[in-house]
Amino acid sequence: MILDHFHLVKYMNDKLSMLRCQLFAKAGDEGKRLLKGTRWLLLKSRAHLGRSALFDLDEALRCNEPLYIAYYLKEELASLWSLGSKAEAEEHLENWLLKAANSGVGMLKKVSKWLGRVKDKILNWFDCPISSGKLEAFNGQIRRLLKNTCGLRDQEYLFLRIQDLVDAKL
Secondary structure, three states: OOOHHHHHHHHHHHHHHHHHHHHHHOOOOHHHHHHHOOOHHHEEEHHHHHHHHHHHHHHHHHHHHHHHHHHHHHHHHHHHHHOOHHHHHHHHHHHHHHHHHHOOHHHHHHHHHHHHHHHHHHHHHOOOOOOOOOHHHHHHHHHHHHHHHHOHHHHHHHHHHHHHHHHHOO
């Protein structure tokens, strides 16, 4: 089994969003003002943010140390797939797990324990670099088809519509 880039980053983004919500609930008025509207900034990579978005993100991170630590560890974890070999990736992941466990952020400690348990599944990607992205995109198209048609009762017609989706891709 392989745990690919998409699923690992999605998991980290979900945990980062939960941390932001926890910090927002505990924050005062000024802290809430800084955190409001930062969810999408936290989910994006720094490389994909514009100048004003970077300024807003940096301002929110500057005032929230746990969020700062979690965001940069998420970015560091995402860089795992740019490494050239499994040995480099294993060393990078071990260092990341150590940083997360010693970060002082409860959420990161839990993530570190979980990733430690699935480390082999993450590193399997370097033996066989595949992704389920295309399959998941196609499943999303099928879900949208069912939603847009309010559910199809005729199974044969549903399969014909799905075949149309396949033919459109070719």
